[in-house]
Amino acid sequence: MIEISDLSKSFTLHNQGGTVIPVMRGANLSVVAGECVALVGASGAGKSTLMRMIWGNYLAQSGRILVGGVDVATAEPREILQLRRHTLGYVSQFLRVVPRVPTVEVVAEPLLNVGTPREAALDHARGLLGRLNIPQRLWGLSPTTFSGGEQQRVNIARGFAHDYPALLLDEPTASLDVKNREVVLALIEEAKARGAAIVGIFHDEAARNRVCDRVVDVTAFTPQAA
Incomplete structure (x- = not known):
């Protein structure tokens, strides 16, 4: 590969x-x-x-x-x-995203880019965020406001969203x-x-x-x- x-x-x-x-x-x-x-x-x-x-x-x-x-x-x-x-996916140490985009959309983006239906992509993103212990109250907020550790976990979720x-x-x-x-x-x-x-x-x-x-x-x- x-x-x-x-x-x-x-x-x-x-x-x-x-x-x-x-x-x-x-x-x-x-x-x-x-x-x-x-x-x-x-x-x-x-x-x-x-x-x-x-x-x-x-x-x-x-x-x-x-x-x-x-x-x-x-x-x-x-x-x-x-x-x-x-x-080819890439999980870097730093999260770089467009400001004001909700966290759940940031994580779902790789799936949306390959044609996954929107609700299915968002459901998968929610599952990853929950698994990585990002509080649900934060999912609708931009991750640019998060702590370093939270941003890292969002980055990981995004990197593993698509197979x-x-x-x-x-x-x-x-x-x-x-x-x-x-x-x-x-x-x-x-x-x-x-x-x-x-x-x-x-x-x-x-x-x-x-x-x-x-x-x-x-x-x-x-x-x-x-």
């Missing part, structure tokens, strides 16, 4: 005389359906860079990033948008209490059971050991290690 081959990336610092900083070279990674792979490595090793290249926010210098048969490295913007709508065949998870259990951490781990296990291919950054070692099938140290992809 996710196939990365000979992937390279560098950044050009235009405000520092055009200095080029290579951050990744010759990266290879394969993630099959129903598998969860954890990215590990020291801060700055390239974990987030690799995730953002898979998502299509960072452009690769060379190599391929196949997700469901689409090469993100060379795809047109419209193709990436379609991929994100139907195939994406592939998922990117950026520290999905960070800062969660024991009760909500357990809910998130269960959601990940359910996604694996239905066949989702998952790539994640898990600083929570216990969570990583529970849900991840393999660990990949991205330090092996840095130019210094090549």
Whole structure:
């Protein structure tokens, strides 16, 4: 489902005389359906860079990033948008939404985008919000007014609303209490059971050991290690 081959990336610092900083070279990674792979490595090793290249926010210098048969490295913007709508989900650490949109609609949006009937999408969103212990009195309010922990849980609900065949998870259990951490781990296990291919950054070692099938140290992809 996710196939990365000979992937390279560098950044050009235009405000520092055009200095080029290579951050990744010759990266290879394969993630099959129903598998969860954890990215590990020291801060700055390239974990987030690799995730953002898979998502299509960072452009690769060379190599391929196949997700469901689409090469993100060379795809047109419209193709990436379609991929994100139907195939590739992303749970980041931060919630970015249009202000004033009610929380239940924020969570239901991925389902509405793929044609799910509105009431069915809203019902599913309500179920996820309840499962993640977001008080019902908040469902009609914009999540931009919520606490950091509540926003994180809304983001998780939104990311798991549609059954994406592939998922990117950026520290999905960070800062969660024991009760909500357990809910998130269960959601990940359910996604694996239905066949989702998952790539994640898990600083929570216990969570990583529970849900991840393999660990990949991205330090092996840095130019210094090549």
